[in-house]
Amino acid sequence: MQRGDFPGDREMKKRWTPQNYLCRGLFFVAISFASCGAAHSQSCYPAPADRNLPIRSLYVVAGQSNAVGLATVKDFVSGKFDVARKAAVYKNVKIYGILGAPMGVAGNDDDKKSRHVPWSRYAQWHVAQAGFGYKNVAENLSHFPFGVTASDSFGPELSLAYMLNDKPPYDHYIAKLAVSNTSLHYDIAADNWSPSGRLYAELLRVVAGAHNSKIDSVRLNVVGIFFMQGETDALRENWAKAYRSNIKDFVEKIRDDLYRMGCTEDPTVPVVIGRAQDNKLWTYRKHVRSAQNELAELSPKVEVVDTDGFSSHLAVGGVHFDEYAQFSLGKMAYQAFAKLGARNRANFGVGVSPRPGVKSSAIADGVWKFHCCDAKAGQRWLTQDALPMTYRYDGVCKSASCAVVW
Template sequence: MDLPPACEPPALVVVAGQSNALGYTLGRSDLPPHLQTPVPDAWIWNPLRKGFEPLAPGSNTGAPNNPQAWGPEAQFAWRWRAAHPCAPLYVVKHARGDTGLAADPAARDWSISSRGELFDAASTEVSAAKAALAARGAPVRVSAVLWMQGEKDATDRAKGDAYETNLRAFIARVRARWGDAQTVFEIGRIDDLGDGYPGAGAVRRAQARVAATSEHVTLTDTDAFPRQPSDGLHLTAKAQVALGDGFFEAGRKVAP
C-alpha cells in the first residue's frame, strides 16, 4: 500500500466494544447512499493481511468472520474526512459481540487482567498497525478510541456495580498501551435496557460519571437511537449513522 500524501497530520482511531460497535446483522444492503462506496483516503486495518486497505463500509468493516458488518466507524470516517479533506484517516476496529468489561473466566471479555483475551488481541492489532505506518514513513498516534460496550455487563448486577472501576482502569491502560494521555476516549452510552438487565442502571451511571469527571473522555447518549425490532437491543443502520455522528461531534469538542 502506498500512503496517500498529507497536508495535515494523519489520524489513527480505534473502534472497540461489543455487538453495537461491530454492527450486529448490518451489511452492505443497509448502507445509506453516501456510504456505499469506499470513504476517500480512509483506511482500515485488515488483521488477516496485516495491512491497511481502503475503508469500504459493508465490505471490510466487520470482524474477520463477518467482514460485511459495519458500525459507527463508517459515518465517523465520512465526517472526519469531510472535515480534514487532505489528511488520511486510519482505523483499527476490534469489536466482538456478547463481550463484557469485567473479567469472566467463562466467557470472552475486555478486562485488562484477562491475559490473551480481547484487550490483548486488540493491543496486538493496534501495535501492528502503528508499526506498519511507521515503517512507511507515516508514524501516527492514536487520537481517539470509539467505545460502544456495556450491555453484557448490564446483565449482571455485580458486574454493573463494578463497571465504573473497570472502565477507569481500562481507559488508563488503553492510553498507556495504545495511545497517550491526550488520546480521546469516546463512550457510547448503553440504552436503558429494562427487565433482564439488572446492572444497566449502574453501567449507565458509570459511563456518565467517567465522562463528566475525566479529561478527554466524552459521552454520546444513544437513548433516542432506534433499535432493531427483533430484539430491541441492537442499533439499526440509522442508529449506527447517528452514533458515528455523535462520536465525531463529541470528539472534536475535546480534541487537544
Template sequence: MKNKLTILFILFGLGTLQAKKYKVFYLGGQSNMDGYGYVNELPGELNKPVEGVYIFHGNTASDGDIVDGRGVWEILKPGHGVGHKSDFHGNQLSERFGIELTFASELKKMLPGENIALIKYSKGGTSIHIDAAEDFGCWDPDYTKTNGINQFDHFLATVLNAYSVDDIDGDGERDELIPAGIVWMQGESDAHEKKIAENYQANLKRLIDLMRAAFLKDDLPVVIGRISDSGNDTDGKVWDYGNILRWQQARFVNQDSNAALVVSTDNYGYSDKWHYNTEGYIDFGKQCAIKMSELLEN
C-alpha cells in the same frame, strides 16, 4: 502484556520528519461496535469507499485462541460490521457495517487537511468484569480462565500489527501514525448483575488507562457510547441493571476531562432486541465524530 507494550513503544518511535501523518482512532467494544447495520440499506452517498481514510480491522478471536489481530490496511468501505474477517492478505467484507463509515466521513469534514486512519477490534458479548465473561470473552488483562489469552491480548496484537506497517496507503513512502482518540461502545454484558454494574466505572477506567498506555498517550480523548435498552424482553428490560451501568458510564466521563458521552443511543430503533438498526448506526457514527472533534479542540 509488558513485552507487547514494549514492542509498541518501539514502533511508535519509528516516524520520520518527512512522513505523511495520519491521525489514528481506535474503535473497540462489543456487538454494537461490531456493527449490525445492513449495507444494502445504506443511502447511496454512504454505500461507497471513504476516499482518503484507511482502516485496519483486526480479526476477531475468542479468549484462549492463539493471539490474533490479523489485518491489512485498506481504504475504508462498507462491510466492516459483524461477520467481517481478515488475515494478513486481505479483508473479507460482510453484509453489515458499524459506526466507522459516518464517524470517518464526519471527521473528514470537521478536520479539514488532516489524514485519518482507523484501527478497529471489537467482539460481541464481551465484558470487562471477569465474572461476566461467560463464553463471549473478557477485556480484563488479568482474565485467565482459559489459557491466559483474552480480549486485551487480541487488542494489543491488532495495534501491534497495524503499527508494524510502514506505508499504510501504499504510496511507497513511510507514514506516521499519530494516536488521536478512542471510541468505546460496550457495557451491556456488564449490566446483568447489580454488583458487576456498580463496579463498571472502576473497571472501565482501568481498561481505558491501559489502552491509553498502549498508545503512549495518557490523556488520549475517549468517546463512550451510552448503552440503551430496546425493552424487547418479557419483563420490558433486556439489561436488568442497565440504568446503574449508564450512571457508571456518566460517572467515568464526569471524572475524566478528556472523555465524552454519546447519549443519542436512547433514540435509536432496533433490528433485534440487542442491536441498533441501520439508521441508528448511521447517526451513532456522526455523534461520535462530533464528540471526538470537540475533545480534540480542547
C-alpha cells in the same frame, strides 16, 4: 509494565506454539519483522531517523456488538434514514481491521468462540467501506435481509470515516477490533475487555500492527478511542456494580499502555464512550450508565454519547442498532472527539507534556499544529493550540519562539 509488554501474555502462552514463541523472540531482538507480521509487534516503532514522515491521526474503535455492527447496507430502512450504501467508499480514510468474514474468523464473533481466535493476525488495511461488521452473519441468516453477507455489515467506523473523509489533510486512519457479547468484567471462560485479559492484548496488537505496517509512509498517532460497550455487564448485577471501577481501570490502562508503547503522544488520549441504552432488556443498566456518566464528569478528556435516541432504530434482537442508528453513532463519536479537541485547546498547557520531535494531529476543524523551539536544547516540541494562523514555520529552530504550522 515494561515497554513492549502486553497484558494477557501469560494466558496466551498456554496456547502459543513453539513457532509463535520464536516469532515473539525475533521481534524482541528486532529480527524478521516481515515473517512475524506487524500485528504482533510489541510496540509502535519510531519513524526512521532519516525520514521526515507526515504525522497522521489514528482512531481506535472497540467494544461489543454495537461496536462490531449488526447493521447492513441492505437493512429495511427507507427515506432519509437509508443512509448507508453498499458502493460507498471513503477513499481518504483507511481502516485496519478484518474485512468480511475470512476462514478462522467466520462464526467466531462471540465472547466464548472468540477465545481461540488470534484476531490481530487477520487485520489488514483497506479503504473505508462496509464489511468491518458482524462476522457471524452466515450462521444467523434468519435475522438479516435476504442476500446479506458479512461484507454488507458495518459499525460506527463507517460513518466516522464519512465524517473524516472530506477533512484535511484528506488522509485519515482507523483501527478496529470489536467482538460481540464481550463484557468488561474478567471471565476466564469468555473473552472480555479486562486489561488482564487476552482480548485486550489483541487490541493492543491491532493498534501496534496498524502503526508499524505504515512505518515507511506515515507516522500514525492515536488521537482518539471510541468504546461502545457495557450491555453485557448490565445483564448481571455483580458485573454491573463493578462497572464503575472496571471502566475507570480500562480507560486509565489503555491510555497508559498506548503511551508506553509509543502509539500515542498524548498520555490522556481522548476517549469517547457509547452509553449503554436505556433498554429494559439490560436489567442492571442503571449501574453501568451511571458509571459511564461519572467517568466522563470526573476524568479528563472523556465524553459519553447518548444512544437512547435509537430506541426506534433497533434491528437484530431488539438491542442492536440498525443502519440509521449505526451511521448516527459514528457521527456522534466524531462530534465528541471534536468537542474534546476544543476543550483540550482551551486548556492548553495544563497537565500535558508533549514529547520532543513529534508532530501532533488535529482532531477538529480549526486545530492548528503548533511548533515551539527550545533555544537551549534545540529540540522541537509540538502540541496544539487555538491560536490564529500567523506564519509558516520554516523548519529552523532559531529561538524559543513559537509558530503555527499549516
